[in-house]
Amino acid sequence: FLKTQRCPLSMTTAGMKKISVTLKKIAPDGLIVIGGDGSMRAAHAVAKKSGVAVIGIPASIDNDIAGTDETIGFDTAINTALTAIDKIRDTATSHDRVFIAEVMGRDSGFIALSAGLAGGAEIILVPEVKADNKQVLKKIQALRDEKSSLIIVMAEGAGKAGELAGYLNKSAGLEVRVSKLGYIQRGGSPSVDSRVLAGVLGYEAVMLLKNRKKNLMCAWVKDSFKTVPLTYPATHRKKLNGKWLKIAEVLAGGKK
Known part of the structure; x- marks a missing residue:
């Protein structure tokens, strides 16, 4: 080993x-x-x-x-993250909740983007694209007419999941839960x-x-x-595929 x-x-x-x-x-x-x-x-x-x-x-x-x-290791990590997101989706749907699934990615959002796109996340937050809490709330409000539950996939470097959840709970009365996937993304078969x-x-x-x-x-x-x-x-620094972020947003639906 x-x-x-x-x-x-x-x-x-x-x-x-x-x-x-x-x-x-x-x-x-x-x-x-x-x-x-x-x-x-x-x-x-x-x-x-x-x-x-x-x-x-x-x-x-x-x-x-x-x-x-x-x-x-990347493919293994995103498949691990995707499995977790799929399970989170089940409980989010059954309880009509908003879930923030925090994945690894201190400086880059490749895991969040790939796992989020594959998992049908309504919102994907990455370090490369800055988004404040108000922007996230606006996106959620545009989606809530069509969906009673939402998944936000957030790279750890994109902000603080706990603070975002608190803001959404207080500002919009949403029932938001945070699930930090953590080190399970680094292990496994x-x-x-x-x-x-x-x-x-x-x-x-x-x-x-x-x-x-x-x-x-x-x-x-x-x-x-x-x-x-x-x-x-x-x-050199590897660039995130910005087009994939746009595709994920289109697939999520909601009012534009």
Whole structure:
């Protein structure tokens, strides 16, 4: 079982120097770094400082790594979130309530957008698009003539679910409940898609080192493997698909 933890050394100049010295002493044939956007930045820095051949493999439930369409673990996370949202929908419908389902996504809303769209959420809130409580209330009021229950899928970085629920309860007399999915999104049995992607990218990473390639990130773009320079995910931010947000809003219905 391959474990993981944050490495504070990669966040400081002194720490990077220590990593570089250690790698030069060990003199590995190559280094494969598996992780999120922070790991890719660290991988890029290590490659520059140490001269060791580094290959990155994007693995993050957030799917926020630039240069790849999908990261290992994302599909598993959104399916876990979707299962929970479907169950929340059952109780919301039976009790005519508004539910806020908070999913992970401190800086990005990929989980909220995908799970919310798939789960038929009436409102999706993401960090990339700022929406105040009054705007959310206005959307709810436009939907209430057609629907007696609503699901709001909210990324954790889009605001405070508890405060939003309190505002809606007080301002509109709505019965709002909050369900924070939390760390269940980080565990469980990986989906088929996540397993296949991990196998393909892992294999390609080893082949790259075997062929003396270095300082690249393995990526999955338009259903095929490709490589991108480590500088790209280290210096770019992945953008959310704004069109999907508009599609979700149209599918939710209500007065426009």
